[in-house]
Amino acid sequence: MKNGHLIAVAAIFLATPAFAEISKEEMIKRGEYLVATSGCNDCHTPWKMGDNGPEPDMNLMLSGHPETLAITEVPPINEPWVALTYATNTAIAGPWGVSFTANLTPDLETGVLRDYSEEQFLLAMRTGRHLG
Template identity: 55%
Template sequence: MKPAASFLTIIPTCVFLLGVATPSAGEEVTPADSKVARGKYLVTITACNDCHTPLKVGPNGPEPDMSRMLSGHPESLTMPTAPTLPPGPWTSSFAATNTAWAGPWGVSFTANLTPDQETGLGRWTVRNFKDTIRSGRHLGRGRPILPPMPIPMYKQMTDADLEAVFAYLQTIPAVSNRVPQPLPPPVAATTAATEH
């Protein structure tokens, strides 16, 4: 009899929880709302803010500057020449904002993912976004998307997940922030030095 009694106490709890998760009277959850909520969840767990939201120094040290959420490398921050790392286990360096990275590929700057029409994803279509992630190339046909962007992992997302991420990104505040183009590695200088 005890198992039945335990089961009977679970039913009201489940009914209560389902009632809490159900929209209020007159409130309708649309498929678009669900897609945006899913996109927000995916952006959160896939660490997009870790690189695309500039860090600032707060009372406890570096923290994301949420007033510039997902706006990429600050256009006002001109980076000096990247440090040259000696051969060995250290292969890259990054800016204090965590938005500029230097390594064997050159220097990459994290993109503005906000829906700003001029400097972000505001003019992109969901197709542009999916093509970029799937191919690892800007707009699916341009320059390569450079490290540290984890394209090999992100391109494994389903179409539905990529569509949800894009839907969410279109709902966040637009931030006007023109991110610099990537810089190539200093191959010419290295080659010239070794030839002479």
């Protein structure tokens, strides 16, 4: 009896595809959802001052720190502060120096995703490792 249940459960799992096939449009919608819920725009989209305060500049969505905004001098960081954030929210300065957010687009010149295959991108998203 116990083996019969195990065989039935195994048969169901083996007969069920791991992932349902989805259309290109559904895949794009899912990507938009993941970008929104994962907070990608919080750092990788430059922010601008809007009518209600700071907001992401969606004309520059996921483009990272603008290359035209050179940071030549960082103000001193005094305790208890440990970091300063640039107005665009794309550069953070601390005791380590300045960190800049990357361009998460497939732009041929500046996008870090330009060299990723779909498989490498999925692996990087799942593992957090550059190029999987």
